[in-house]
Amino acid sequence: MTSRGSRLRGIALVVGVGLVLVGCEKTTDGAPTGTGAPSSTGVTSAKPSGPKDPDAAIWDPCTSLPDDALRADDLNPDTRTKDIARFDPTGWKVCAWRSTAKWYDLGIYSGEPTLDQVRKRQDLESVVPLTVGGHPALRFLFSDDAEKRLDCGVAVEVPQGKAAGTVAFLVTTRYSIGKLGDPCDQATRHANDFAKYLPGGGN
Numbered sequence: 001m002t003s004r005g006s007r008l009r010g011i012a013l014v015v016g017v018g019l020v021l022v023g024c025e026k027t028t029d030g031a032p033t034g035t036g037a038p039s040s041t042g043v044t045s046a047k048p049s050g051p052k053d054p055d056a057a058i059w060d061p062c063t064s065l066p067d068d069a070l071r072a073d074d075l076n077p078d079t080r081t082k083d084i085a086r087f088d089p090t091g092w093k094v095c096a097w098r099s100t101a102k103w104y105d106l107g108i109y110s111g112e113p114t115l116d117q118v119r120k121r122q123d124l125e126s127v128v129p130l131t132v133g134g135h136p137a138l139r140f141l142f143s144d145d146a147e148k149r150l151d152c153g154v155a156v157e158v159p160q161g162k163a164a165g166t167v168a169f170l171v172t173t174r175y176s177i178g179k180l181g182d183p184c185d186q187a188t189r190h191a192n193d194f195a196k197y198l199p200g201g202g203n
Contacts, residue, residue, distance in 0.1 A: 057161030059199045061108035062095035073193045074100045103180040104171050106190055112165045115157040130188070132156045133195025133202020139184060152183035154191040158199040167198055 067077040079098040096107040115136055119127060123143050130137040137156040145151055150173035155166050169191045171183040195202025 058091075058093045058112065058165070059110045059158065059160060059167060060093040060095070061110055061167070062093070064197050065095075065108075065194060069194070069197070070097060073190060075106060075190075076100055099186070101180065102174070103177040104173050104183060104186060106186070107170045107172065108194075109168045109170065110160070110165070112160050112163065114164050115155060115166055118155045118166060118168070130154065132188075132191045133198060135195070135198065135200065135202065137191065139188060141184070148179070150179055150183065152187045154184075154187045156191055156195070156198060160199065165199075169194075 062080060062082045070077045075097040076099070077097065079096075081096045082094070091111055093110040094107065096105055098105050115138060118124070118138055118140065121140075124140040125143045125146070126139075126141040128139045130139050132154065133156075135156045135158060137154055139152065139154045141149060141152055151171060153168055153170040155168040157164055158167050159165065169187045171187040171190070173179045173183060192202075
């Protein structure tokens with residue numbers, strides 16, 4: 001299991017929430033499974049919605065972002081993957097898409113952990129405060145990605161039900177293609193472009 005594969009299989013390493021992992025492996029094109037990267041298998045680990053859903057108050061990126069908005073933001077709606085295979089998604093709403101540029105995937109992780117928890121992570125570096133759609137936000141890199149800078153994330157503070165939570169936009173470069181742009185630029189762009197769909201809206 002590579003350090004990158006372990007890191008990218010869940011936003012748990014970003015916000016400090018323990019998820020139940022049951023293993024990891026690589027796909028044939030080199031993208032680690034469970035990173036939020038879309039796959040041909042489509043929807044995985046779907047959870048019931050409605051009053052019986054313990055995560056019902058959490059904003060769901062899979063249902064909240066219209067296909068037209070995804071296309072306008074250079075994402076392919078047909079590659080949508082719900083949740084992440086191979087771990088317990090309880091407490092999270094997760095969705096991912098392949099970019100039309102094909103060199104990266106965008107995973108959006110929506111949960112209850114706060115922005116302060118992101119700030120305190122010891123495995124992040126180059127943490128920079130931002131404002132996204134009027135919301136406090138942080139852009140971050142990963143300390144074990146210091147050499148190649150293949151991945152970047154932007155975490156945005158939003159209301160999740162009755163408490164503050166976070167929606168994180170994580171851009172991961174595809175190994176099979178390589179970095180053809182700046183992952184941080186893409187993560188920041190997507191966060192700003194989708195801000196109006198976040199809980200509490202965006203300016």
